Amino acid sequence: MDDTVTVRRNITVLTAAQALGGSSAPIVMSLGGLVGQQLADNPAWVTLPVSLFGLGLAIGTLPAAFVMRAWGRRGGYLFGALFGLAAGLIAAFGIFVSSFLLFCVGCFTAGLYGSYVQSYRFAAADAAEGALKARAISWVMVGGLIAAVIGPQLVIWTRDSFPGTPYVGSFLSQAALPLLSIPILLMLRTPQSASQSASESSGRSLIQILMMPRYMLAVAAGVVSYGLMAFVMTAAPIAMVNTGHSVDSAALGIQWHLLAMFAPSFVTGRLMTRFGKERVTAAGMLLIAVSAIVALAGLELINFWGSLAIMGIGWNFSFIGATAMVTDCHTPGERAKAQGANDFMVFGTTAAVSFLAGSVLHNSGWAAINWLLFPPVALILVPLLWQAARKPQA
Template identity: 65%
Template sequence: MSIAYEVPAEPGIARRNAWILTVAQSFGGANAPIVISLGGLVGQQLSRDPELITLPVSLLNLGLALGTLPAVFVMRRFGRRSGYLLGTMIGMAAGLVAAMGIVFSSFMVFCLGTCTAGFYSSYVQSYRFAAADNTSGPQAQKAIARVMVGGLVAAIIGPQLVIWTRDAVPGISFAGSFLSQAALGALAFPVLWFLRSSSVQKMEGQHVAERPLLQILTSRRYLLAIATGVVSYGLMTFVMTASPIAMVGHGHSIDQAALGIQWHILAMYGPSFVTGRLMVRFGKERVAAVGLLLIGSSAAVALSGYDVAHFWVSLVLLGVGWNFGFIGATSMVADCHTPAERSKVQGANDFLVFGTVACASFSAGSLLHSSGWETINWIVLPAVALVLVPLVWRAARPRLV
């Protein structure tokens, strides 16, 4: 009987892949900030229903959730590199379709473009797992954090492109920003061309153990990793989706809202320089727990006032909290599977995380319209407590599975 298995890449190739993925993250990671910064504002221009103004951002997250499992299938069938190259082409199409929707004043076409951008993001989000494909233990944690550093560059590129290109097409605000989104996908294509995959060999007469997914899902360790990722990413998206609209609604400018998102995304990825080392030293569960505490603190700041400083400080705390919580959760997931189980375990995790994120994003717009900015932030506190308690309990008992 022949069993296919992956041969780990040499350490030098693994490091090279991590840097390639970091650069690709710099381009691909800027895809979402453009939609997040402008989706609600363009929605205000194109939608007649005020409850639908954040629908374009929500569809970004829906596309991300729906694209997760197809992306896993493509990469498992054709390899990481081929899948990622396809992803960049989807990213190019997304920017072009969204720009077309703005040019022709079609809310439906614009929403199609932002949903397609979510499908591109489903590939970009898996860069973090790809960095850990050929490493384990502390090196895997550092590789995951290193790739997330690329988001720091994306945090600068995305919002700045919004500011620089929003009037690039004369008489049609924001169309130029989505054309620049398409250009970012084009720039990522040649970078990912140089990605090297693990070689696949066959092993005669041996059986590679692979547990059913349902059995893996019954593991408390895996369930806690998923819950941590769901709460970290879900709450971050829930608040971030509503924040630009809330800022403009409280009398702040579009540029201040875009810069607030930029500071937020800088805070999301900036700590990645040290997150890997912190996890090695203190443990991924402890780092994730601190992340959830910071997310709770961001809600407290948001509830304390409506000045620009309140919004920006809240968004920064939210970003750092997401970094610790989500990277910690990613490392927790990476410890819950064998190489043979990798695709389905990672795919199930991302489907559940980003499916929840999509639901959070959809509810943010209508809740902001019906109940206000304060209600959104009050919801954060019990959600944090729900996962923080078992996470702290797990961190105190690291050997329990």
């Protein structure tokens, strides 16, 4: 099969897989803190399940890269689906027996599954060239738009399906999602040019790649965009419920946030082609700052939903832009180490800041969460704009 045809086929397959696999995260994000409130003895631990999801995501990135290098993308993704199945079953059982520890283990395992799902965006760019590379990443992220509907709606439809034990049904539905993705992932094909890269030299060492200013800027942009988004989204459902809004309103707020995260993917690739990756990433950072301003303006539902929606758009521009910047910094033979190191740093930092979210929210409130967004955004904007000025083309 022609490489271009294979690449386009894989984009379709991975978009569908992203729609199912990506639905797992919003279930954890929407309910992790609320179940934590229900099961945790210490109020400061209520966001621990969401934080452990992020930790699993971080810890799983390098092993996932190793598995995919040894078994190929398809074999690795099928193996990863087993983590997704186990995650939902363990979390559901933890809620059923009122075990905070088991629920946390389930959320951590969901993070391990997420480390495979997150690499779908890189798999889409395998063997793609030129503008198709950025658009491939962007299109796979469109699958997240579908996930943004599936995940929160599953929460709403299934959270009371087991009388007396709310949310068990939601996590059982989470377990079903990776099973549905398996026949789709079986259709994934490795482009010839990508498979040939396995026999090529491994290229530069990881240390040499890490010494590249452009690579580290791309990683830093991914760290800031994903870290700040997770920091806010971890605390937002709890803040909404604690200020008098309903659980359904909190779930819908996360849904609006997720829709905003992925809906711009229809055009993000074209924007990067026209304006450059750095400019689009910088625009996303500015929108993240705007989201904090909207959140600080009040505690009405419109403030929560509006800030989460703007945050989502900002994340889309900044994170997809950062991902595309990473793909410009390595050869096919360096792909596993460069992409694995990027995701480890991005999701490791994300896990660290999400651990802090519960404590900051409990001790200092929702306003403090949002005030803390401004310094990292300012720090990353300067080098991004400088790089954009030096490199006008994408």
